[in-house]
Amino acid sequence: MELHQIETYIDSPDPQNRMKAITELRNYEPDLVVPLLKRRMCDQELIIRSFVAMGLGYKRTDEGFELLLDLIEHDRDYNVRAEAANSLAKYGAEAIQHLVQLFRQDPNWLVRYSIFAAIDLTNxxxxxxxxxxxxxxxxxxxxxxxxxxxxxxxxxxxxxxxxxxxxxxxxxxxxxxxxxxxxxxxxxxxxxxxxxxxxxxxxxxxxxxxxxxxxxxx
Structure with missing residues (x-):
């Protein structure tokens, strides 16, 4: 799918189109992907916000890091926070302090389990x-x-x-x-x-x- 088509689909009222657009972003560079993912950070559909969080882990930029911090702090659904924590861990050492803080503040089992599974604290x-x-x-x-x-x-x-x-x-x-x-x-x-x-x-x-x-x- 061409980028202009993705931009149209990502703002579609049809959640299936929005999901297809996010999936197609895997073929593009992070600097192009992250601003488009940002558009759907507050999507009403849980599954779409979860895919946004996942995408920000694979298409890593400084802006993407900040967007993930926003998700772990403010998203209302623990599934999204857990996915965002998993993605944040992909940023390495700079993410550790934020994941530890999330673990302290968020008692949800899936969030904590995801942090244990994703974070590398060998050192x-x-x-x-x-x-x-x-x-x-x-x-x-x-x-x-x-x-x-x-x-x-x-x-x-x-x-x-x-x-x-x-x-x-x-x-x-x-x-x-x-x-x-x-x-x-x-x-x-x-x-x-x-x-x-x-x-x-x-x-x-x-x-x-x-x-x-x-x-x-x-």
Missing amino acids: NPEILLELIVLALKGEDLVVRQTAIANLEQLANTPQKSIALELLLSAAKSDQGTIRAQVAKVLRHFEDPDAETALMNLRQDSDYRVVAATLEGLV
Whole structure:
């Protein structure tokens, strides 16, 4: 589709046309794409705003970065905020502080899960630990499981002892899925307390927990 056709379609009253226009923008350079995506940032259709957020991650410019910051702060739908967070992470180190702030302020499970999945904190274990602690204080089971899984990244960092304390505490959870996730991560910690906890989990009443303790042995 030619650019002039895209410009016509992107302002169409028909959402199918607007979606087609956004899809066709994949063939153009970021400096041309971002201003057109900006037109649909406040679209009434959730799916279109989500595609705008996605597009701003693939067609990266300074303006696109600012537009994503606007989306994570102001969009009313958590699906769009989650997609915007995923796109923002593609900008690398300059996005980290904004994603951390979003994690602190937005308790929605999908937003937090998306940040965990997208952000690379390999060189920032102290920030990763902060996000994990925040997640473990939340209510959502999926996010808590994801936080526990991420504790594995701290096994060989200065944050190891705190990470192990969090694991040992989570090993006493009344949720079997949480205890099972703990069992998967504990084996990455070379520590007598970790070994003792694993032995106890091997006797757990939930078969999923017992299976998790055996995964690293086969």
